Amino acid sequence: MLLFIYLPSDIQDNYELPPLGKNSHLIVIAHGMKDSPESWGYSLKNQLENNSDQSAIAVIDWSGSAKNPLTCSVNATRIGGQIASQLSGFNGLKSVHLIGHSCGSFLIQGVCDALTQTRPEIKMQNTFLAPVSIYGGVHWDYGLANFGNCGDFNEVYVDSGDKGPGRYQWWPRSFTFDVTDVRVQSDYRGSPHLWPITYYQGLVAKNSHPLLQEEMTISSRLVPGGKKHVAFDL
Numbered sequence: 001m002l003l004f005i006y007l008p009s010d011i012q013d014n015y016e017l018p019p020l021g022k023n024s025h026l027i028v029i030a031h032g033m034k035d036s037p038e039s040w041g042y043s044l045k046n047q048l049e050n051n052s053d054q055s056a057i058a059v060i061d062w063s064g065s066a067k068n069p070l071t072c073s074v075n076a077t078r079i080g081g082q083i084a085s086q087l088s089g090f091n092g093l094k095s096v097h098l099i100g101h102s103c104g105s106f107l108i109q110g111v112c113d114a115l116t117q118t119r120p121e122i123k124m125q126n127t128f129l130a131p132v133s134i135y136g137g138v139h140w141d142y143g144l145a146n147f148g149n150c151g152d153f154n155e156v157y158v159d160s161g162d163k164g165p166g167r168y169q170w171w172p173r174s175f176t177f178d179v180t181d182v183r184v185q186s187d188y189r190g191s192p193h194l195w196p197i198t199y200y201q202g203l204v205a206k207n208s209h210p211l212l213q214e215e216m217t218i219s220s221r222l223v224p225g226g227k228k229h230v231a232f233d234l
Contacts, residue, residue: 015060015079017086024094025055028083028111032102032130033072036063040197044099047204055097062107070137072103077135080110087111088118095123097211098151101197105131105147112150124151125211128174129196131156133166140166148173155210157200159183161192175210 027048029041041059048057065075098108105128112124133143148154154174162168170176179199188195203209
């Protein structure tokens with residue numbers, strides 16, 4: 001079983017990164033398990049492009065490696081390292097915003113961990129949407145111990161209705177936003193595990209999502225740790 005989980009996968013996914021062009025900022029979007037960019041990644045990309053033309057945006061399609069709950073996190077971490085290797089060669093790159101949902105959180109953490117080693121001068125923001133903590137089906141607290149341990153600003157969006165193992169909880173290394181009440185007061189009828197995506201898209205639509213360049217303002221009014229922070233109204 002462990003060999004099945006940890007042996008490298010031979011599945012070929014599409015995670016080629018776009019050229020930076022004149023931009024020095026890159027946004028990377030990663031879907032979760034049993035998902036694909038079509039469900040929300042491309043629509044979020046369009047929203048972000050409408051807000052600004054100052055960023056290159058990559059939507060990672062790793063759906064071929066995201067089908068199994070035991071191997072999803074391991075594959076995501078490996079792919080994150082491969083993406084970081086590509087980013088290391090982008091000489092004009094100055095900042096990266098990584099956005100991942102569910103098991104995609106392991107992918108963006110993998111990028112952050114590896115890129116910190118090779119290009120520590122690059123500023124990084126990590127946005128975890130309904131992250132899961134279990135790595136390789138056996139390490140239950142891996143995400144709790146590692147998500148947010150690198151980068152310059154880390155944020156997590158969770159919903160108390162998301163009852164899967166290793167999901168709804170306080171994430172000690174990041175600003176944790178509990179978006180449950182906003183869902184309850186809305187007309188949303190989908191899965192609580194997907195609600196953080198919808199909520200974050202709502203913030204982006206209003207151009208009110210926290211950004212790295214505003215990190216000092218955010219840090220002045222939010223303290224990491226302790227209670228979960230009340231979410232911004234949509």
